Amino acid sequence: MNMNVRIPQPDRCIACATCVAVCPVAQNCPDFPGPRMMGPARQRFRLMGMGEDEASHYCANCKNCDIACPGDVPVSAFIMRAKAEICKKNFPKLRDWILAHGEVLAHCLRFIPAVFKNFGMTFAPARLLLDAIGIARKASLPNFAPQAFRARLARLAQPNLSRAVVFFPGCFVDTYEPESGLDIVAVLNRAGYKVIVPGTTDDSGAFVCCGLPMVANGFWQDARDNARRNLKTLAAWAAKGMPILTACPSCALMIGKDYAEYFPALIAPGQSSSLVDVCDFLIGCVERGELALPAAPQKVETVFYHAPCHSRALGIGLPGLDLLREIPGIQAEYADSGCCGISGSYGFKKDKYPIAMRVGAPLFEAMRQSGATLCASECGTCRVQMRHGGGKQTVHPVSVLRRYLG
Amino acid sequence: MQQTRIVVIGGGATGIGILRDLSMRGVPAVLLEQGGLANGTSSRFHGLLHSGARYAASDLHAACECIEENTILRRIGRHCVEEFEGLFVLTREDDPAYVAPWLAACARAGIITEEISVEEARAREPALAPDIRQVFRVPDAGVDGFRLVWHNAESARRYGGEVRTYHKVTGIESVNGKITGLTVCNTLNRESYPLACEYIVNAAGPWSGEIARLAGQRVDITPDRGTLLAFNHRFTSHIVNRLHKSADGDIFVPHGSITILGTTSAQAKNPADTTPTPEEVLRLLSLGEKLFPDVWEYRILRVFAGNRPLYTPPDHDAGRGASRNFVIVDHEQDGLAGFASIFGGKLTTYRLMAEKMTDLVCAKLGVATPCRTAGIPLAAQPARATLERAGRRLPAHGARLVAERLGDQFPKIVNAPEQDSGADLLCECEMVTRAEVELVAADPTTHFLHDIRFRTRLGMGTCQGTCCSLRAVGVLSKSGVAFAADPRTALRTFLQERWRGLRPVLWGAQAQKCEFNRALYGATLNLNGADDEAD
Numbered sequence: 006m007n008m009n010v011r012i013p014q015p016d017r018c019i020a021c022a023t024c025v026a027v028c029p030v031a032q033n034c035p036d037f038p039g040p041r042m043m044g045p046a047r048q049r050f051r052l053m054g055m056g057e058d059e060a061s062h063y064c065a066n067c068k069n070c071d072i073a074c075p076g077d078v079p080v081s082a083f084i085m086r087a088k089a090e091i092c093k094k095n096f097p098k099l100r101d102w103i104l105a106h107g108e109v110l111a112h113c114l115r116f117i118p119a120v121f122k123n124f125g126m127t128f129a130p131a132r133l134l135l136d137a138i139g140i141a142r143k144a145s146l147p148n149f150a151p152q153a154f155r156a157r158l159a160r161l162a163q164p165n166l167s168r169a170v171v172f173f174p175g176c177f178v179d180t181y182e183p184e185s186g187l188d189i190v191a192v193l194n195r196a197g198y199k200v201i202v203p204g205t206t207d208d209s210g211a212f213v214c215c216g217l218p219m220v221a222n223g224f225w226q227d228a229r230d231n232a233r234r235n236l237k238t239l240a241a242w243a244a245k246g247m248p249i250l251t252a253c254p255s256c257a258l259m260i261g262k263d264y265a266e267y268f269p270a271l272i273a274p275g276q277s278s279s280l281v282d283v284c285d286f287l288i289g290c291v292e293r294g295e296l297a298l299p300a301a302p303q304k305v306e307t308v309f310y311h312a313p314c315h316s317r318a319l320g321i322g323l324p325g326l327d328l329l330r331e332i333p334g335i336q337a338e339y340a341d342s343g344c345c346g347i348s349g350s351y352g353f354k355k356d357k358y359p360i361a362m363r364v365g366a367p368l369f370e371a372m373r374q375s376g377a378t379l380c381a382s383e384c385g386t387c388r389v390q391m392r393h394g395g396g397k398q399t400v401h402p403v404s405v406l407r408r409y410l411g
Numbered sequence: 412m413q414q415t416r417i418v419v420i421g422g423g424a425t426g427i428g429i430l431r432d433l434s435m436r437g438v439p440a441v442l443l444e445q446g447g448l449a450n451g452t453s454s455r456f457h458g459l460l461h462s463g464a465r466y467a468a469s470d471l472h473a474a475c476e477c478i479e480e481n482t483i484l485r486r487i488g489r490h491c492v493e494e495f496e497g498l499f500v501l502t503r504e505d506d507p508a509y510v511a512p513w514l515a516a517c518a519r520a521g522i523i524t525e526e527i528s529v530e531e532a533r534a535r536e537p538a539l540a541p542d543i544r545q546v547f548r549v550p551d552a553g554v555d556g557f558r559l560v561w562h563n564a565e566s567a568r569r570y571g572g573e574v575r576t577y578h579k580v581t582g583i584e585s586v587n588g589k590i591t592g593l594t595v596c597n598t599l600n601r602e603s604y605p606l607a608c609e610y611i612v613n614a615a616g617p618w619s620g621e622i623a624r625l626a627g628q629r630v631d632i633t634p635d636r637g638t639l640l641a642f643n644h645r646f647t648s649h650i651v652n653r654l655h656k657s658a659d660g661d662i663f664v665p666h667g668s669i670t671i672l673g674t675t676s677a678q679a680k681n682p683a684d685t686t687p688t689p690e691e692v693l694r695l696l697s698l699g700e701k702l703f704p705d706v707w708e709y710r711i712l713r714v715f716a717g718n719r720p721l722y723t724p725p726d727h728d729a730g731r732g733a734s735r736n737f738v739i740v741d742h743e744q745d746g747l748a749g750f751a752s753i754f755g756g757k758l759t760t761y762r763l764m765a766e767k768m769t770d771l772v773c774a775k776l777g778v779a780t781p782c783r784t785a786g787i788p789l790a791a792q793p794a795r796a797t798l799e800r801a802g803r804r805l806p807a808h809g810a811r812l813v814a815e816r817l818g819d820q821f822p823k824i825v826n827a828p829e830q831d832s833g834a835d836l837l838c839e840c841e842m843v844t845r846a847e848v849e850l851v852a853a854d855p856t857t858h859f860l861h862d863i864r865f866r867t868r869l870g871m872g873t874c875q876g877t878c879c880s881l882r883a884v885g886v887l888s889k890s891g892v893a894f895a896a897d898p899r900t901a902l903r904t905f906l907q908e909r910w911r912g913l914r915p916v917l918w919g920a921q922a923q924k925c926e927f928n929r930a931l932y933g934a935t936l937n938l939n940g941a942d943d944e945a946d
Binding site for chain 2: 014015016017019021022041042045046048049050054055056057058059060
């Protein structure tokens with residue numbers, strides 16, 4: 006850790022315990038002492054030289070504590086630093102390395118056809134093996150796409166447009182759900198924007214994983230390395246005056262907010278690392294008349310919308326829901342059922358899977374109660390969890406829009 | 412009629428040290444304390460175990476005593492002492508000419524000093540002011556006054572000594588110039604009773620003038636008020652002193668999870684005058700910022716004050732100029748045999764004071780047993796197996812904290828039945844478990860929530876009792892511990908006592924905390940404190 010960074014202080018916490026009341030893990034796992042105890046309260050003992058509490062691994066980094074805190078205490082950041090300290094002393098499990106470094110893993114496996122990789126994730130004996138390293142047998146792991154998003158984009162002929170945006174795809178879209186990315190490209194093209202994804206043809210100047218899975222699993226230094234690379238790339242594009250968009254709320258949160266919290270020394274004075282939410286951007290396109298929406302169809306379709314915790318933590322409202330409500334013929338139903346439980350890779354872990362399912366239970370129930378057959382959410386792993394727990398088709402809100410644009 | 416050989420008046424460090432010394436020498440003794448143990452000066456100081464460096468230039472004798480006792484206490488009171496180091500820092504405003512004579516005086520007193528570079532000092536303590544000029548290491552340490560008194564009391568009891576808390580002396584009797592006994596009032600049930608004895612030791616600290624008056628004697632003592640600030644977290648892991656002639660607001664002491672800034676010096680109206688003012692707080696902050704410029708930003712937990720029992724004979728200075736040496740007055744010289752007073756001094760030298768006082772008493776009684784307090788630890792170190800067992804039950808790394816707090820009682824917690832280990836936290840700010848609270852509550856000297864606070868630090872952390880006091884009262888009501896007050900009064904008194912130290916520091920996060928606390932207790936229990944506001 007950078008020694009020049011001031012040690013975060015616990016002084017702003019007034020012990021109101023609001024964070025404990027909203028913490029989905031604390032509500033569903035009695036072994037987790039809760040965000041207040043693990044964050045600001047324990048910080049006072051850390052400053053006494055007392056070691057870390059291993060129970061910090063229960064924290065899913067969903068950020069509901071940060072959202073709820075009336076005192077603006079960086080509660081989850083305390084806990085993420087604690088995980089990093091623990092991992093410095095005891096190197097994390099292989100399982101955690103794999104889940105933290107999905108991008109590296111995908112890169113290493115890129116020449117293995119997806120059908121084999123996916124067979125490895127569904128084939129029973131292979132799942133036993135994954136189970137042995139700590140990945141829950143029952144968890145529904147996302148399938149590797151036959152071709153990564155960037156590879157498909159490279160072969161896509163975008164129309165010749167005068168305006169352009171830069172798009173940060175994030176690991177999930179790139180590796181597992183290129184269709185969502187292509188839907189976004191198609192809609193942005195329709196609005197008159199060419200989409201640039203750096204590193205599409207080769208890896209030079211490419212964005213890398215935002216680092217959030219690394220932080221959540223304790224790989225602080227790896228996350229810092231990625232942050233440095235991304236910030237450099239972002240600064241270069243920002244200098245060209247180009248809007249930089251992302252469709253993943255977790256990437257947006259990590260890059261836009263957490264980089265400054267975790268790695269303040271990496272941020273140049275006056276530099277903003279904020280990314281623009283793609284739904285927010287498209288609402289602007291509609292308002293500016295750049296994107297014409299189709300006329301209302303005869304039949305109104307209900308779409309069930311879940312706001313990812315990291316979307317809410319961004320503090321920009323609910324642009325995904327707003328976008329759905331812009332579409333004529335769509336009735337968007339807001340779930341308002343809290344966290345889905347998955348928190349990136351958290352719900353895939355064998356010891357966390359039951360917690361994640363308990364956390365998500367109210368959302369799954371709301372999905373089942375809803376008359377909607379189609380569900381939407383911006384976060385990739387939220388979608389995985391919603392399909393797994395709620396049993397309904399779930400897509401990115403922009404994919405819903407693309408379908409309506411035809 | 413009840414009788415004993417010696418009565419010690421005052422349950423602070425000095426009195427309890429004398430009780431332990433007498434008991435170890437086999438002399439039957441009873442200690443009487445008007446309130447709870449350590450509720451006076453012994454818990455109202457900065458928590459510094461002096462190396463003596465602070466006194467070296469002004470009082471070589473006091474400095475020599477300090478370094479000797481410092482060494483002894485590190486050995487016998489490991490549970491109570493935190494082995495920090497002290498730094499003496501020459502700031503922009505301090506006179507560099509003070510340094511050379513100070514170094515020479517430290518050397519004469521046998522205090523080891525070592526200069527370190529400003530860069531190294533700031534690497535160790537990044538919050539130190541960047542414009543400091545010189546830094547020296549000294550063997551200062553931290554000491555927990557509450558814990559020191561308790562561990563002495565428990566040790567004394569093991570040797571047969573008796574401690575009576577909430578027992579106030581209301582009369583001292585003598586016949587033909589010789590002490591015969593005293594009248595004691597049990598303040599809990601307001602019953603008075605006579606207690607016969609051969610000898611009375613007046614170790615009542617700032618109250619010793621009043622005790623002497625009961626015996627028709629006079630002691631030259633002035634209660635001198637020192638105000639201190641407690642900050643919410645530890646921003647220094649060294650004791651940091653300003654390198655100059657002792658003055659106000661020039662010392663920072665890490666103390667458990669908090670940091671203390673001290674001290675002021677002003678004559679107190681009376682021994683119980685310990686209510687601090689916002690002006691004192693602002694003054695301390697404006698002095699403290701010379702060492703730690705961010706001191707205004709740190710959250711203040713509370714402010715508290717204690718009264719030094721300074722010895723001030725008519726022709727001597729009061730306040731800072733008064734001697735920090737201790738004084739024993741044998742009132743036999745003034746015509747009353749069987750009565751002696753002890754006052755002055757410092758917590759660091761409490762054991763030495765007790766030894767000298769006990770030597771005098773034993774000489775009078777013809778007891779020849781030598782003092783052994785310097786050689787025998789106050790509490791045994793817990794066995795490794797006990798610590799490991801505790802580690803599995805208590806919150807992570809909490810075992811060390813609890814072991815140090817409870818001393819010899821620690822194994823009792825660990826040996827509680829598995830099905831009800833009591834490991835649930837009542838106080839998250841200071842990591843106090845239910846088992847610990849129940850254990851301390853069952854002690855015969857415990858009658859109020861603040862007695863539990865002294866031993867466990869319950870209510871002394873960030874929330875200042877907001878969360879834990881209600882939980883503790885609930886647990887105690889359920890476990891049927893007989894308390895001096897009904898649960899609602901116990902809660903109200905405790906919260907009101909916390910409020911006294913909060914009121915002068917009501918800004919920033921602490922003001923928010925108080926407002927939260929007020930709303931919480933007002934809305935749920937209709938406790939708003941209004942009834943307790945005298946002014």
